[in-house]
Amino acid sequence: MSLIVQKYGGSSVADAESVKRVARRIVDTKKAGHQVVVVVSAMGDTTDELLDLAEQVSPLPPARELDMLLTAGERISMAVLAMAIHDLGAEARSYTGSQAGLITDSAHGAARIIDVTPGRIQEALDSGAIPIVAGFQGVAQDTKDITTLGRGGSDTTAVALAAALNAEVCEIYTDVDGVFSADPRVVPAARQVPQITYEEMLELAAVGAKVLHLRCVEYARRFDLPIHVRSSFSDRTGTLVLSPEAIQAAIAEGTAMEQPIISGVAADVNDAKITVVSVPDQPGRAASIFRTLADANINLDMIVQNVSLASTGRTDVTFTCPQGSAAAAMQALDAKRDQIGYEDLLVDDQVAKVSLVGAGMRSHPGVSATFFDALAEAGINVEMISTSEIRISVVTRVDDAKKAVQALHTAFGLDADGEAVVYAGTGR
């Protein structure tokens, strides 16, 4: 009997009717002969409503208490879901993150899972019950305080539990049919991707595709655990997130189609671009910029340093960071102005990061050329460039983001009515 972990997001359990529909799906899975462990997020807008309430009481609530507050959301959804399953004649028992053994560090609001001890979940399974586990939450190993894993953390809960329980697959249910080659609201011709590697999914998550949480994919990759992203509103097969080896094996078996070179195109409009103008081009100056930002807990994304002009001995350092961190970054750099020795600080939040992701680009050197040709033909100016082995990202004006994504989607043959560029699936 195989074990399946199913994770349902807030939109899948938004109201009593949705909860009943999800309960039916869970019971059907069990009746089909599987063991099922369910991870559930807070219902609909509950988390936002709780954040609103906190804001009414305190402009800057302590993180420990915010975690205590927010975890009430999953407590409600998991209990109600267990009731709905019970009402269908199956036995379900709800467990908090703490009860399910989700042990984390004590970084409230963004805790990391450091151990999973699902003894009570295994007992529930052994007794024939369906355990319903609160997503997004855990308990700190040292303080025993309740923690949350940050937005989207329920995906990570599901994958971590699936790994600890040796599940066959972790099904992530959402309100779309899976991972798409681009945001269908931007590119109506976007196609659903049948399978994708962990690495590609990581790159897509990092560049703004919101289907899966970054940490959840990292976790799945570490344990080589298959993720199946699918819709809770249909029975269609969604997108499988797998290791390259598993994908090759599936292609060899004929159970998967060949992989296209490019998996998807994404745009992220939530970054700000900050330029530190005219920094002395001396050893240690750039380092002091990044030390300052690290001390202020700013997550940097792209970083570019201009070629220094011999005439001035000075250079500009430009980086991107989340818009929400931009003010803190400016403040931190301003406080170290004399030490760093720059002349000016510029911030620009009218930028977008447009990215192309595909494991196939490793072995296809023409990808970059096609990429920049497509943007040039669409008349889009590129302000920064950053690449990884399987990703190309550029910063453009925010107003150009949509046009850029559409141009790239078409150029790489990703449009549903076009022909995707595929590779033979022989190498990685």
Next chain:
Amino acid sequence: MSLIVQKYGGSSVADAESVKRVARRIVDTKKAGHQVVVVVSAMGDTTDELLDLAEQVSPLPPARELDMLLTAGERISMAVLAMAIHDLGAEARSYTGSQAGLITDSAHGAARIIDVTPGRIQEALDSGAIPIVAGFQGVAQDTKDITTLGRGGSDTTAVALAAALNAEVCEIYTDVDGVFSADPRVVPAARQVPQITYEEMLELAAVGAKVLHLRCVEYARRFDLPIHVRSSFSDRTGTLVLSPEAIQAAIAEGTAMEQPIISGVAADVNDAKITVVSVPDQPGRAASIFRTLADANINLDMIVQNVSLASTGRTDVTFTCPQGSAAAAMQALDAKRDQIGYEDLLVDDQVAKVSLVGAGMRSHPGVSATFFDALAEAGINVEMISTSEIRISVVTRVDDAKKAVQALHTAFGLDADGEAVVYAGTGR
């Protein structure tokens, strides 16, 4: 430094503004030099809203899951209250019932506290913080499942914690100024009772006065812990619930007024009266009635058996029980009709139980006479009578309840403009 446990009910923390007001009061208590532990109920109508949600999903939800669901209510209020206190510059930390060491049996929905191990609360106090504890909830010793103590259970949480922490007093904050000699909505001249014994408070709680939960008073009596019932909307002194000895000591010291013979009058309109008609007057027949009801978990209140008529050898047995249990009681008795041998079953929910409570009636034999005279003068028919050492209760038509309470309140001089009958406070 004295330790005070303060309990705030749902009406005291109904919205963000109320939460801030309560936070101010807590911080003021701390600033006045006390250690403070706070127990809080769910905000306003949260519990009812959660019950509504459960009902939408399942007509008969499992008790374990209902407890999991309902405990989300205090989780929200305690976290928000901790935030509000933090915002005033004091340190507060919220704790679930489980974290605070409220160990119960596993009777979901009506769990009993079997141990209190407030190690984390004591640590928080030692570090100078204000612990905020979720009322109404605990953790089952054997199953480790989350339990609730039943409606009004937050009072019990507060008293149990106060006893375990050796607090000086347990302050129960509510939306009225304390315990009144009658419901002020029924008797506008009702006066606030400055002090009352545990026994009187128990009797009042049992007969429908809703100020304090029965179990909470039992707990306080067992540990001889003073309770101070007062309003969270004013700074007035409320009602002290104490042992008779403590009251006598206070009167001797001149810090308390003399005790009136009668503390209060109450009416309870939530009972139903059931009559088992024409039961053979043989040994064991009445016992089989009560065994049947006990097996069906029906809580009986008053029981009356008519004098048997020699001509028929049969008798009628009448009892009262909560209206919510009447259908189950009828069903259980119906199933045993042949065994008990009765002729008919009558149910009547148009009844009220009107009660007079006062420790002084022990030593004042004239109380009963005044009681029945007052009802007779008011033209009220008495259907059943039951008495304890410090209480007289009668069943009347529900339409007569208000008139009965008013008549008794006046007859015993309890009206605020009248003169209460007092005793010297020398004996018990």
